[in-house]
Amino acid sequence: MGKGSSSGSVPPNQHASCSTTESSETSNNNAYPHSLKSDESDLPSIIVFDLDDCLWTPEMHELSGPPSIPIEGPLDPNNPIESPLGTVGMGVSSSRRKKRGVWADGYTPDQVVELYHGARLALRELAINPKYRNVQIAVASTSLVPEYSRSCMAGIEIVEGVTMKDMISYAQIGRNGKLSSSKTSHFELIHQESGVSYEDILFFDDCNWDDHVGCLKRTFGVVGMRTPNGLSLEEFHRGLQKFSVEKKRRDGTLN
Template sequence: EMEAVAEKADERRIPKLVVFDLDACVWSPEMYELWGGGAPFRYCENSNTCVDRNGTVVELLGAIPEVWQLISSTEGCKIAIASRTDEPSWAREILAKFRLPNGRTMMEALDRDLVEMYKGSKKKHLKAIRDKSGVPFAGMLFFDDDPVNIEHVSSLGVVSVLTPQGVTSSAWERGLDEYSRAKRM
């Protein structure tokens, strides 16, 4: 999976800033579905999963570990979070536990200043990310599983990709293609 992800990205530029929703986009289940369980989470190295105190397994979706490793190891490219998760502290805990193929945690791979987790329109999240990063909307690529969020964020001029199955390698490919097409326009 890693080679496929890296190989295809070579001929296209990765955006300066790639923004991810978390629940049902980066991982499953969603944090609110863990109510009654939740923190503390135990990390299982062999499966790269996190298990909550009730034994519910949280797993990364699609090609997330490979995609995050590729972005974070590309010069001048950053990862940001735009999430409306109900449990930001749980989300932060598991971001600090999940690992990429190179052994770094997801928290180490992202830009901590660009983590926006709160209720409200994703436009607010993206505007905060733009203001803190200095990257214009046209320099961003956004992934989310909710069509409403995609609609809102697209209206800002951000290339936005709907991910009903999470960020699979094909969703990542689609994002890079749409982004490079938008850059050429």
């Protein structure tokens, strides 16, 4: 189930659109050892992230209302004492208010959408390290409530004064119109909008409801990394290493 779920039911309207059988190549996160380092020439042109259960928790369909309350905290989880403060989460309102809309002392929202620890570190690395200056960021999500997702992206800061929305070049969220429950539809639009080859894209997804990583590999040749417990920094680096190896194989430069 999802990390924020209280039951084992599949989210409404979620249907498997590709075979969920994992290949040994895409299911083994240990197939790309840390000794294989990548440089800027080995980086993808676009890194695409799933949102629910990959970058943040809980999932949008689990929320009781819109995430509209900024939650302040240290932006750098590895140095919370010296870190500047910013919006690290978005809370869902409740009826416990003082008059004139002032929050009661000690008020805590019923639900708070927060990035996973590793996801925050990975996004901070992308924002701060000049190595990634030519790498674009996109999101592909089959969220049932895209407006909630966009509210979180617009509010949650990664570094001081820079929100998730500021970092994201392409956002395909939902399953209406040209989008479906299959993320092949999301990637088709990202490909069309960016002009970037599928082989130059790296994808991260929890794959707890459907094997999106395997489906996109089989359909378009997209390199992906599964993050079943929410993105960790190790999985982020392993995904980059996996992409580097696949690129060298295609180029015939793998030693």
